[in-house]
Amino acid sequence: MRLEKKATLVSTSVAALLVILKMGVALFSGSIAVLASAVDSLLDLFVSLFNYFALHNSEKSPDNKFQYGRSKIEPLAAVIEGTVILFSALFILYNALLKIVHPKALVHMRESVIVILLSFVITIFLVLFLRYVAKKTNNLVIRSDALHYQTDLFSNGAVLFTLATISYTGEQLIDPILGIAISFYMIYAAIPIMKEGVLMLLDIALPQEDIKKIEAILDDEESIKSYHYLQTRESGSHIFISVHAVFSVSISLYDAHIISDKIEIKIKALFPNKKTHFTMHMDPYDDSEVNEETEEW
Numbered sequence: 001m002r003l004e005k006k007a008t009l010v011s012t013s014v015a016a017l018l019v020i021l022k023m024g025v026a027l028f029s030g031s032i033a034v035l036a037s038a039v040d041s042l043l044d045l046f047v048s049l050f051n052y053f054a055l056h057n058s059e060k061s062p063d064n065k066f067q068y069g070r071s072k073i074e075p076l077a078a079v080i081e082g083t084v085i086l087f088s089a090l091f092i093l094y095n096a097l098l099k100i101v102h103p104k105a106l107v108h109m110r111e112s113v114i115v116i117l118l119s120f121v122i123t124i125f126l127v128l129f130l131r132y133v134a135k136k137t138n139n140l141v142i143r144s145d146a147l148h149y150q151t152d153l154f155s156n157g158a159v160l161f162t163l164a165t166i167s168y169t170g171e172q173l174i175d176p177i178l179g180i181a182i183s184f185y186m187i188y189a190a191i192p193i194m195k196e197g198v199l200m201l202l203d204i205a206l207p208q209e210d211i212k213k214i215e216a217i218l219d220d221e222e223s224i225k226s227y228h229y230l231q232t233r234e235s236g237s238h239i240f241i242s243v244h245a246v247f248s249v250s251i252s253l254y255d256a257h258i259i260s261d262k263i264e265i266k267i268k269a270l271f272p273n274k275k276t277h278f279t280m281h282m283d284p285y286d287d288s289e290v291n292e293e294t295e296e297w
Contacts, residue, residue: 004142004237007133008052011145014126015045018119018152025115034112034163035095035179037119037155040186043088044148047081051141071238071275075200078144082194085148089186096179103173113163120156127153138273139237144193151189155182206232206239210270214241217266223247223259228288229281239271242279249284256282 022038062069130146133139162178165171205211211232218227229244247256264278 003133004137004139005052005056007130007142008048008145011126011130011149012045012048012052014122015041015048018122019045021115021119025112034116034159035092037116037152037159037182039088039092040152040155041119043084044152047084047148048145050080051077051145069238071235072201074139074141074237075197075235077141078197079194079201081141081144081148082190082192082197085151085186085190085193089183089190092179092186093183096176096183099176099179100173113160113167116156116159116163120153120160123149123153123156136273137237144197147189147193151186154185158182200234203233203235206234206241213270214267217263217270218243218245221259221263223251223255226286228286234274237274239274239276240279241267241276242281244281244283244288246283246286253282 018041019038022034022041026035026038057070057073060066060070127146127149130142130149134143134146158178158181162174165174206214211230214230214232218224218230225246225248227243227245229242231242233240245260247259260280260282263280267278268276270276
């Protein structure tokens with residue numbers, strides 16, 4: 001089983017535990033801040049389950065129906081996760097504003113503090129684990145999951161502060177104000193996740209620094225006179241690279257193929273944590289201008 005899939009199973013199990021703990025306390029205490037944290041954990045649970053489904057299907061081999069595989073399920077999952085975070089933030093914002101209009105005193109403060117403190121500690125270990133997996137695999141789904149649980153970590157810490165402050169001062173307005181702050185932070189966190197996922201679905205090119213590394217490998221190959229139509233795109237854990245390389249007209253197809261394989265090995269080494277697909281079109285002369293004219297027709 002891939003490390004990414006193991007990470008989603010761990011996050012799903014933790015989310016289920018946190019939902020049970022927080023939702024029970026939120027219902028008894030009446031705290032909007034605790035409810036916000038409980039809703040966030042409930043969404044974490046659904047998102048983690050979806051992430052497992054996405055990773056499981058994205059690694060399936062290409063078939064007649066999906067001849068390039070299903071790697072775009074991963075950025076699609078990131079977009080859905082960002083959307084879920086956004087709508088949950090709006091739900092929390094609505095409840096916080098509602099409590100400002102219709103204030104209600106909190107109860108069961110001691111139990112609330114114990115549960116949120118336990119959730120805070122558990123979430124710390126989960127975030128550290130997900131960030132380790134995200135750094136090791138550079139997987140967008142796991143990065144999104146880590147960011148999602150990181151917002152949960154911040155909200156847990158803020159809820160702890162709120163409960164302690166309310167216990168000390170008796171000021172109930174702090175609870176909905178914190179709920180509003182958490183909702184705005186969640187919206188702020190959701191936008192980059194959705195943006196990166198959408199750009200990947202639209203086949204955004206690799207960063208310029210990666211393209212320059214690819215160009216350096218092509219420039220270093222003496223048998224290649226020039227190259228054109230270098231195109232790149234990233235789809236989840238897959239990278240697709242294609243290029244037209246101009247060889248001497250006298251080179252044999254066998255020798256050109258050997259050179260192409262050598263270049264492919266070097267380029268794949270640039271992305272050790274990705275599945276890189278490299279395609280080289282071998283030209284006996286530079287046909288870029290001819291092809292451009294044909295496309296205009």
